[in-house]
Amino acid sequence: MAGNIWVVADQWQGRLTDITFEALALGREVADAFKVPLEAVLLGHGCASLAEELGCADNVIYAEHPALAEPVPETHARALAELAQQRQPRAIVIPATNTNWGANTLLAAQLGVPGLNFVVDLKAVDGALEARCVLYGGKIQVRVQPRKEPAVIGLWPGARPADQGRSERKPSVEQAPVSLAAEPKVRLKRYIEPEAGEVDLTRQDILVAVGRGIQSKDNLELAEELARALGGEICGSRPVVDQGWLPLSRQIGKSGLTVKPKLYLALGISGAPEHVEGMKGSSLIVAVNTDPQAPIFNIAHYGVVADALELAPALAEAVRARKG
Ligand SMILES: Cc1cc2nc3c(=O)[nH]c(=O)nc-3n(C[C@H](O)[C@H](O)[C@H](O)COP(=O)(O)OP(=O)(O)OC[C@H]3O[C@@H](n4cnc5c(N)ncnc54)[C@H](O)[C@@H]3O)c2cc1C
Incomplete structure (x- = not known):
């Protein structure tokens, strides 16, 4: 639906990461302030069961495609662009992690909309979206009101406690086909695992x-x-x-x-x-x-x-x- 707030779920090796829940907690506040639904967008292949953990959102949009099995920012940006063009959300919050770093910038460029990076907070101010971004490693903070929708928000870790974005509630899940017709320019070749014996x-x-x-x-x-x-x-x-x-x-x-x-x-x-x-x-x-x-x-x-x-x-x- 047009005007909804989207949070893109970030996952690594079949598990949702903490920042997904931080983003959901933040997204919930923003969606409530605008009185619109909060939707989680889950991109992947064979990971439908993860949707059950996204109960902080009102609805989960699940886009399943073999090309989305690996976290390649270009492919994820193209899938999100397809979905956003059909559904016209107000904001798309994308956790800034090693796995999807770049997807937000590519998405904003494809849609021709504002792309904000290093966002540490997002609010509704006088009926408009306002983001707080950190620059130069935190030495400078700026408040930005994107003037075109959807605003693509690259969310930095720590915006809200992750536990605030977890919920036992089971959200409704909607399958959303994506075509990803064009050949990707980038393909993931292999993971390089950390040295054996290293702790997490x-x-x-x-x-x-x-x-x-x-x-x-x-x-x-x-x-x-x-x-x-x-x-x-x-x-x-x-x-x-x-x-x-x-x-x-x-x-x-x-x-x-x-x-x-x-x-x-x-x-x-x-x-x-x-x-x-x-x-x-x-x-x-x-x-x-x-x-x-x-x-x-x-x-x-x-x-x-x-x-x-x-x-x-x-x-x-x-x-x-x-x-x-
Ligand atoms: C793009 C970019 C990315 C960066 N990424 C990172 C990053 O990921 N991680 C990171 O850490 N830095 C990063 N840096 C570097 C960062 O800017 C700092 O230079 C670095 O964090 C300083 O490390 P430090 O505190 O160990 O050293 P220093 O700044 O040199 O501080 C040493 C401290 O030790 C104290 N000290 C000295 N002797 C003693 C003693 N005997 N007992 C107790 N205290 C003592 C001093 O008073 C001083 O405060 C990055 C910089 C850039 C530009």
Whole structure:
């Protein structure tokens, strides 16, 4: 139906990702404000059962096609363009993830409509859609009112808590055929799996993160010891990875992972916007830094002005003593 709010479901290897539910929570607010239905758009092949998890939406539009089995942005953008031309939604919210990065820009270009990237909030203001976008890694924020519909919204992680977008309700599901007639210009050749033995940091409850303040590769052991005592995993900022002290699979931030552990303990990390982007959704942030003016303290729930090289072993010892 014309004017509805759409949220495109993001999935990876048969599972809906958290940001899908964050987007649904946000979409619900916007749809309610405009008094229009919220629709989830599920693109894929043989994944109809995922629709049942999208109950926060009033309706699921399920487009099934073999070409949609893999997350190729060009193909997904073409499928969405077909659907949008038939149904004329007001806004199409697309989670900005590694799997569909680019689909929003391609879609906006195909439809000749505004495409907004790095959107962290979306609202109805005086009867119009208004998006808040972050630029330059969060240093600048802008409010944008797209003047043409549908607005294509590239949604950044963390806009709303994912749990707010989950629902036990079973939505109505509508099959929507897409032709995808033209040959795709891009084809996915293969996945490169992370090295065997690597942990999935996005699923850890406790992360001990090291920054340049750790000073040398040898000192990593102090953080690893603390992570072991706490029952967590170690990760780091980009300079630590760039220097080869930790593998890329352990980098947190804009060009690394986005994590939301129960505890994020940052040792010697300044809190640059590119790093904060990947960990600001953590439930509890504890920062240790020798500089009381370090920006990390602006987002930390607890801050310790101390030398991480002294504090880490003392803390590990205290945790071990407490655990007996
Ligand atoms: C396009 C782009 C993408 C980027 N992507 C990422 C990304 O994904 N992840 C990321 O992390 N960065 C990323 N960056 C880099 C980012 O801008 C910062 O340079 C980086 O996050 C800084 O890392 P840091 O905090 O470890 O180092 P620094 O900024 O050098 O901070 C080190 C901190 O350690 C403190 N310190 C020093 N000694 C001690 C000690 N003994 N004990 C306690 N504290 C101490 C200092 O006071 C300082 O605050 C990106 C940059 C760009 C331009």
